[in-house]
Amino acid sequence: MNGTWTQIGYLVASVLFILALKGLSSPRTARNGNLLGALGAVIGTVVLFLSGIPLNNLALIIAAIAVGSAIGAVSARRVKMTQMPQLVALFNGVGGGAAALISVIEYLEVGGEDTLALTATVFTVVVGSVSFSGSIVTFLKLQEVMTTRPVIVPAGKYVTILVAVATIGGAIWLVVAPQTWLLVALLVLALVFGVLFVLPVGGADVPIVISLLNAFTGLSVAASGYVLGNVLLIIAGTLVGASGTLLTREMAKAMGRPITSTLFGAFSGTTAGGGGSGSDRPVRSGSANDVAIMLGFASKVILVPGYGLAVAQAQNVLRELADMLAERGVEVDYAIHPVAGRMPGHMNVLLAEASVPYEQLKEMDEINPEFSSTDVVLVVGANDVVNPAARTDKSAPIYGMPILNVDQAQQVVFLKRSMRPGFAGIENEILYDPKTMLLFGDAKDSLTKVVAALKAV
Amino acid sequence: MEGMDANVALLAIFVLSIFVGFEVVSKVSTVLHTPLMSGANAIHGIVLLGGIIVTGAADGALEISLGLLAILLGAINLVGGFVVTDRMLEMFKPKTKPAPARESGSDA
Structure with missing residues (x-):
């Protein structure tokens, strides 16, 4: 393979990379885009081997490629979706x-x-x-x-x-x-x-x-x-x-x-934000039954999934709950904060894994005006993305971050493991609001109980 | 192109690539930020080629060992990157059953 052909081969690979990035920018073409990128990488590698450059340690080189590829592929296949960002x-x-x-x-x-x-x-x-x-x-x-x-x-x-x-x-x-x-x-x-x-x-x-x-x-x-x-x-x-x-x-x-x-x-x-003084303040906690009744008799419910949902692997139970509510005639939407999960778009990936219909996922700008007309917001394992300190408390590290306005809803239910603050480490005032009810426990257990209770309601 | 300095040619490629890079990812919905970052991450795994080039030309034991390490790391980046991106995007594929048919609104 002479120089010109090598360069043309590289050009083809480059174009494939550009098409890959282009494809990744739209949901319909994303997967094909990624495959085009992979094809570009294969072509680039093959062209290099055929280009006639000196390859002294060929056997070792091929062995290193094989081992590296195996490590990469296996770890990418095995990783849990929640751990994908790392x-x-x-x-x-x-x-x-x-x-x-x-x-x-x-x-x-x-x-x-x-x-x-x-x-x-x-x-x-x-x-x-x-x-x-x-x-x-x-x-x-x-x-x-x-x-x-x-x-x-x-x-x-x-x-x-x-x-x-x-x-x-x-x-x-x-x-x-x-x-x-x-x-x-x-x-x-x-x-x-x-x-x-x-x-x-x-x-x-x-x-x-x-x-x-x-x-x-x-x-x-x-x-x-x-x-x-x-x-x-x-x-x-x-x-x-x-x-x-x-x-x-x-x-x-x-x-x-x-x-x-x-x-x-x-x-x-x-x-530490807020000085942590609030930890001893009283909160209103409820049972799965209370939550089931609130949800079952609401006419509009918004679900706010967070990283805690994914960690508990509770996406499927949440979807089951949403389906049950929809069958009862309750209007149900999922509110997705841009950085819910650990990376922008991470939550969409996690919910798609649980076969939540794409069109029920509402982005922040779309859903925020709707909170004021919502009866119950169910926050599952999210914290920082609904923390009003981002709007009000200038000393808070998340000050200025756009949040989901769950505090505007009639009632808010938090499913939480504990009173531990979120990833950013800040107290959340909504937790102490009288209209907020907390249901403590693992998100999956809690949701399962709520689903069971809802069947009896 | 006659007489174009090789360095200037490379510079031109560099500058044009910057513009293409900006252009192709403008207006991406937040939904795709994670897969896009992951896909871009996979693409720079092409550094594997650099590892192959330097190792192919190396003769000292130190150079060869470092080169093989670079190849190993590059291959992990390249192959792992594309596979993990594919796994994320696998979930965006349209469901075979007609999902929107299910009525999820009010019973009015």
Whole structure:
């Protein structure tokens, strides 16, 4: 395969990647779009093998591809849908790590004669490493291996700034005077920076950070493509860098958070919000029977599913409840907050898994005007997305985030495991409102009981 | 194109790709944010090719080991990314039974 055919092959793969992103932007074409992307990846890989580049360690290379593909496919197949965000974070991280490694090797083999190539190499090492370690921290946060609260290191801000300055300074120095030890030092600094960068980010902002790191990895892949003179890497990496940046902005907008506040001192410092003084205040709790009666005799009910629903695997029971209510003539809708679950759109995926009809899922802007004419809102495992502190309390970390206006409904029922605050770690005033009833317990158990009670009503 | 500097050509590709990247994902509903992020994540797994290129040219033991690690990580990103995105999107497929036929509104 000569050079021209190789380039044409890469062009085909690039077009397929563009079509993939285009397809992923619409529900009807999304799945085919993803398959086109996969096809593009296969074509790109085959073209590379046929292109006649030197392939010294062919057997080892093929073995590494096989093992990596198997690990990727099996973990993607096995992961529970609730844990999918952290798997995406992890995949993103290893991609960034791969880009950084490639540049390190390229540096060791070729060294740095060309300043432009050297700059791209250094960029890839730094950005790829930040993406790698940052993604690992987001993974640990989402997996709840470590706290989801913002971690504030003493004098952390100054340490972070210091590390950032050292990283940038080291990067410039390396371009001016290439030395291997400096490259290693830079790699370590960038890894440390990635950790410091993500540590102070609060749980609710983690999705935005994943999206941003995704864009970072894209850019580092593009830069490594420049170093290697590979057009496909440049195009694919840049596409992801650009679309990832836009997507990050969209997500931040959906949460009503300026991107700068997410990144620089989001939720930093005083977080606990509301001072936690309310924990001892009385709440009104009820039984499954009470809830069944309220729902059964309502004329309009809105269901607000949250991450707790997914964790309890209660999607199917919720749908059963919704179906029963609909049969009784109750008007039922699902209100989906853009960031319900752990990532924008996550809840739609989880409910689709339980075969909830697509058209019953109402987005926030569509459903918010309807709460005031709603008899009962049933909140299942959601908290931050219905917390009015986002509207009223300027000191609350979620202040400014658009929320579902459940407090405007006649009555609100919360299914909760405990009085523990949500992912963002803030008290929710609605819980203490006299029109609110709480039903404590695992969401699935509670819903099952409500369904049983409703049959008797 | 005659005499176009190779670096300028690459720069042109880079700049145009930025615009295409912005253009294709504008106006995405929040419903698809997660699959889109995941799909974009899979696409940068193409970094696998970079791993293959450097490992194919490597001879030192250190370079080869690092290269194989890069290939391993790249393949995880690429294959895992596409598979997990497909799993998410599998659920968006229209149901075979006519779902909207079920009356879910008032009994008026």
